[in-house]
Amino acid sequence: MVHPIFMAVLRRPDLLAQHAANYVALLRENVADVGKGLAVRAACWGVAAIGLLLGLGLGGVAVMLGVLHGRFEWVLLAVPGVAFAIAIVGAIVALRPVVKPEVDELREQMEADRVALRMMKEAGHD
Secondary structure, X not given: XXXXXXXXXXHOHHHHHHHHHHHHHHHHHHHHHHHHHHHHHHXXXXXXXXXXXXXXXXXXXXXXXXXXXXXXXXXHHHHHHHHHHHHHXXXXXXXXXXXXXXXXXXXXXXXXXXXXXXXXXXXXXX
């Protein structure tokens, strides 16, 4: 007795080919999305690093100017503060997860196929 899955493949090979092509397309789309996410993450880490270095440099200049003039000015905090804020925003965006919900869609589709194959197997043995 031939397994029902093999009978289905023998009767309609085009369905199997189409199903495999759909999996490949979905996987390709998910890999592209993850690649874009990694590129954005790398760029955000770069922005965070530059903001941090700029904030440290401008903070040092602010301390030197404050000591040189002997008085406190708010702008001496504001300028490095903007650079630190940019660094914080860059780090927050970079820390977001890269894996998107579309990857879950691929997992759900594979689970649905596994269940369908199991049902075909059980129906064939009855």
